[in-house]
Amino acid sequence: MARKSFLKQTLATFFVVLITYALFSTFFQPSTVADPSIKLETTLPFNSATAASVVLRESDFPGNSRVKVYLYDLPSRFTYGVIQHHSLARGGSPVEDVTALKYPGHQHxxxxYLFSDLxxxxxxxxxxxVVRVLDPEEADLFYVPFFSSLSLIVNPIRPPGATEAAEKPxxxxxxxxxxxxxxLERQEYWKRNYGRDHVIVASDPNALYRVIDRVxxxxLLVxxxxxxxxxxxxxxxxxxLPYSHRIRIYDGDIGLDKRSTLLFFMGNRYRKEGGKIRDILFQILEKEDDVIIKHGAQSRESRRAASQGMHTSKFCLHPAGDTPSACRLFDAIVSLCVPVIVSDIIELPFEDTIDYRKIAIFVETSTAVKPGYLVSALRAITPERILEYQKELKKVxxxxxxxxxxxxxxxxxxxxSKKLPLIxxxxxxxxxxVRKDADCSCVCTNGTAIRTL
Incomplete structure (x- = not known):
């Protein structure tokens, strides 16, 4: 009798647990069958033909779960007015409808693109x-559409020998x-949270340099x-942010038949700070038979030559510029030319999604400047391995x-959007x-006392 009683209790407990689990799964777990608007996107991890992971993208949920962005209606001097001045400085005529002006092409x-998207x-x-909202009270984030990078280059570079009076900006x-x-400092929503929930583009390394401490x-999108x-x-x-492209995008497939050059670089040979390595690399590499490394400034002809060079090379050199990154890295990626990154300190876009070791080769600066090292290491990479790099480049x-x-x-x-919880x-x-730290723009661990009544 004791055994039967124990068995009944065990079975009863089992069924209670089973029913509870079923109810929980039905009412509290998301169901892709019940809601066809929620889509599952299956992605294969890099270099894996067998394993698969299922990613549920935030943008696949109904509108309420998307981050709400309010686009500031800035005075036109900060948006289309910048485009107008850029045109005027290059001999253009004033226009009545500035919104009809075309934004000039450049690497930032x-x-x-972000402004146009919203x-x-x-x-x-x-x-x-993200979804744009018209009521700032509904907003999670506030986007400030100042064309800060274009603003830097409105006035053409003054030619050598020009008099200051003749070339007055x-x-x-x-x-x-x-x-x-x-x-901004007059705006209610900026003052409310000291600008923490605002998004500002400063893509050019010098953008907003005068006021960066105030924003x-x-x-910051940099x-x-x-x-x-x-x-x-x-x-x-x-x-x-990745740089925008000025070269012609490669529309071919993976392969080595048309890539006869081992290593390609075209850009300014002489740079400041960390970019001084460029001159050293020029001295080491310019006499190698299967390497093309040459000085080139921004021009239509240089962009054509850069496109051709990247599209016909196996590897593309990416040394630091005046700052660690440069546009050639992203030009190489869309050219399926394996980037060779010579920059000891560099931040890269979208690293939570992209494993750059699978699409690029990283070389320490001190190693890269050893005569003969770089070309010997690249020549030792098998064609099969280069094709693997190209496959991954094509994916991303x-x-x-x-x-x-x-x-x-x-x-x-x-x-x-992923910054919102931290904000x-x-x-x-x-x-x-109790005490605010004026210089704490990111995450601080001091001053943790709480306010009391």
Missing amino acids: MGEW MRPESERVGSP VYSDEENQEALVEW KNSV SDFGRLRQDQGSIIKDVI KRYFRYDEPDGTVNEIWRQV KLMINREKRL
Whole structure:
């Protein structure tokens, strides 16, 4: 009798647990069958033909789960006005409707693509992790669409020997930077959280240099941290942007038949700071038979030559410029030319998604300048291994295409969206601190006392 009683209790317990699990699974777990608007995207990890992981993208959920972004309606002097001045400085005529002006091409066009994306109808923003809201009270984040990188280059570079009177600048980037921050500091939503929930593009390493300390609480979209102090920029709060392309995108498939050059580089030979390694590499590599390394400035002819060189080379050299990164890395990726990165300190875009070791070769600066080392190491890489690199480059190519429907722009917004929990943490934490640290733009561990009544 005791055994039967024990058996009945065991079975009863088992059925209770089973029913509880079934109810929990039905009502509390997401179901892709019940809701067809939720899609599962299956992706294969790099260099794996057998393993698969299922990724549920945030943008596949209904609109309420997408991060809400409010686009500031800035005075036109900070947006289309910058384009107007750029045109005027190059002999263009004033136009009545500045919104009809075309944004000029340059390597920091990310600011234009992001602005244009938020200006499009929501029906065209397929797969975006963020949704634009028109009511700032609904917003999670506030986007500040100042064309800070274009603002830097509005005035053409003054030719040698030109008199200051003859070449007087028609536009002041510094004045515009100051005016922008003064405008922001008058805004209710900027003052509310000291700008922490604002997103600002400063893609060019010199963008916003005059006012960076006044906007450093914000999420900064930058190319690298080469010109920023540790209290101004951080991979924790900011987002790394890829450069936009000026070369012709390679539309061919993987393969080595048309890639006769071992290593290619075309760019400015003489740079400052960490970029001084370029001159050393020129001296070491320019006499190698299967290496093309030559000086080239920004011009239409140089871009054509760079396109041809990258499309017909196995490896593309990426030494540091004046700052650790440069546009050639991303040109190489979309050319399926394996990047050889010679830069000891470099931040790269989208590293939570992309394992760069599978698409690029990293060489320490001190090793790269040893005569004969670099070309010997590259020649030793088998054709099969180069093809593996190319396959991986082809997989991630879309992440570096601003013109792709689900390319760079959507990935940038995904990166920005992931900053939201940290932003909320910092905002709530700051409200209860007794003492505020003025220089704490990122994550601080001091001053943790709470406010009391």
